[in-house]
Amino acid sequence: MITLDSKIPEGALAQKWTEYKAHQNLVNPANKRKLDVIIVGTGLAGAAAAASCGELGFNVLNFCIQDSPRRAHSIAAQGGINAAKNYQNDGDSVYRLFYDTIKGGDYRAREANVYRLAEVSNNIIDQCVAQGVPFARDYGGLLDNRSFGGAQVSRTFYARGQTGQQLLLGAYSALSRQIEKGSVKMFTRREMMDVVIVDGKARGIIVRNLVTGELEKYAAHAVVIATGGYGNVFFLSTNAMGSNAGAAWKCYKRGAAFGNPCYVQIHPTCIPVHGDYQSKLTLMSESLRNDGRIWVPKKKEDAEAIRAGKLKPTQIKEEDRDYYLERRYPAFGNLVPRDVASRAAKERCDAGFGVGETGLAVYLDFASAIERLGKKVIEARYGNLFQMYEKIVDDNPYETPMMIYPAIHYSMGGIWVDYELQTTIPGLFAAGEANFSDHGANRLGASALMQGLADGYFVLPYTIQNYLAAEIRTPRFSTDLPEFNEAKKSVEALIDRLMNIKGKHSVDYFQKKLGKVMWDKVGMARNAQGLKEAIEEIKAIRREFWQDVRITGATDEFNPELEKALRTADHLELGELMARDGLLREESCGGHFREEYQTPEGEALRQDDRFMYVSAWEYAGDDREPILHKEALKYEEIKVAQRNYK
């Protein structure tokens, strides 16, 4: 039975991290060489942690599923990274970034973690600049900032529309340096299949070599999971095709609690769905909301005419347009947080004002920004995004407004971790999007990059030492231990079972079916009845999958169908837990919107007296209901209020 201990240090909020570092245990340089650390994932959190731990002198084994660590999906983040530098002299501070993040998360994040995140945000910018990340600069040569949703200051640092790429390549370059030095050993095209527990501690992993199909065993003194989020449970999301919940799910099934699985972020500005052959959705950066204005026609007949192709958006007069975000939220306007913007778009489309062929789209219009600033300025700011849009949609956004609609983008929930980023399994850590820790029920724009790098560069290298200090007398493990062989055998059995089903339907058939249930019933708006139905429907799809999936090819070869099947098998279980968590949480908060709990104006209505806690689920066996644990959230520094962006 799990007990949750968040291990928040004593003392004033602003002093906790300083105090922690001052008193934590350290490992001396000679001993670091004798300690092995496995890090799974090479995104911002994984690559930054691997590089930093390697620099410290630990012996790091780093794994990724792609052909190179540079491909991790952090690379696709566009808009920017937040930091409390206050370079703009507009009133920013560590406290304000902390406050905005807690409020943005709808008062469902842990105060101490978020404060630390805000505190180290400034170090991240310094670090990346030193690495040669080409951030945008002003004519004076100093760093430039832009605004993002949920904040009234400009604190977002950016590298055109490719900030994630540049930050990831910075971490990748630091990682490459350690690989060259031999302190990090890199394993590409490997997918984690299980975590190995020896005497109650995480001691290694089983991976599948995606080229040969071989199952490989690796041992270490500690294991870090930095494998990203689980948006692909929905099939259509902005996540990369290979992004999956497998590694995190295996940790859950070995005893790590899973925190807040129902909290997923639906990003308001994505290119709308256009056909049933579609494989993924493309995000258009939130930064576009700096200059783009979101609207739908005011009159239903105009919306109908547009959908029928009889009217163009440019023909709708200014007074016949409903800039609904500016109307509903005058203080933040088009820069309200993502959950608010997404719901508002859904509300308009559901009411019959949507545009595009399907009626599931709204306009993001740059006409007034182009008139005010000129095409050149807009091109310099968003050129690559406009080009991306034009290639996909075959429409010129300089002339016709973009069409956008919300899509699954990020998971705030994830493996439950304590203040040290340690899971409920000793020696198993989770970093970046894979953990649940910092964003509460909704993540603010430009905060994912901040959290990934904070965890990887500045938190984990400290906290993992506190754990490893007690391991200096533990000699290197042999992977011949029975625990490793048992774990490997169970993976073999799973793969054999899958391959021998020889059913009628492809893996995608099931993943798409799951995705539809998730989107319809565990998506942007949820209710008790729908969630109950979803649980039953997911169980039924899971049964069908295990009786009727067809995987061609062999086990001992490069076999993408088998890879997908293994991931979908996990998603079919996680999807149910997400619905279960959503059903339990009888309130609306952040990305979790329960239709039964809303204000008369349609805003999210929290139930603080009943749900001011993190739900942490414990696996109890395939045929048994998971066990719920609650971590109460205590707000000592911040006055809890209803979020107001009006």
Place this chain on the structure above:
Amino acid sequence: MEKKNLHLTLKIWRQENAKAKGRFVTYKINDISPDCSFLEMLDQLNEQLVDKIEKPVCFDHDCREGICGMCSLFINGRPHGNDSGITTCQLHMRRFRDGDTIWIEPWRSAAFPVVKDLVVDRSAFDKIIQAGGYTSVNTGGVPDGNALPVKKKNADLAMDAAACIGCGACVAACKNASAMLFVSAKVSQFALLPQGQVEAKERVAAMVSRMDALGFGNCTNTGACEAECPKEIKITNIARMNRQYYISAFG
């Protein structure tokens, strides 16, 4: 606007593994929407192959929005196909006509051996970066981000070079299978920034020598790399790298 779906003939390179002999296999595929992407067309082919209990075509892909650099197809004789400034995942079927025959091959270069079908091994690129594609700074203990001003023009040029996604199209396009555009993009990024100056000489020497050792060809200024680069990285970066290299060798 009525959009007509496409009926196509695909000639796809199939190769069991690195050691096996490869060959082109012909497939027919019908009713492809012009709005779907090239990789979504291949997804549909693979679904049909699974239906027929055949092995699907293996190809590398991940983000499907042109930034991860994973996709790598040589389509009708061009890396990333018949469009400019895009990767294969951003290529849409509206660029093809009904009845077309499409030839699909992996990157062809000794330094990028085929793994299976259309998948190649590009770890040589990682090895070049490992030779010196970084500034040697550890985490922590660095100066304030604004301590070192950078001319906006240089920051912009550095960003242009840093936009490289490491897909390998430059190598695939080059008749010599040279990696000069890839290496020069990284060298240029650092050459244009003050942070890169400390190790400038060692960096360019180490990266060029690693590139040579890995079996990439030489540059003969054909410019195919620039023409096919999905991120439109300029060949002027190669000139900048050459200057850096001379300074490193003789300066």
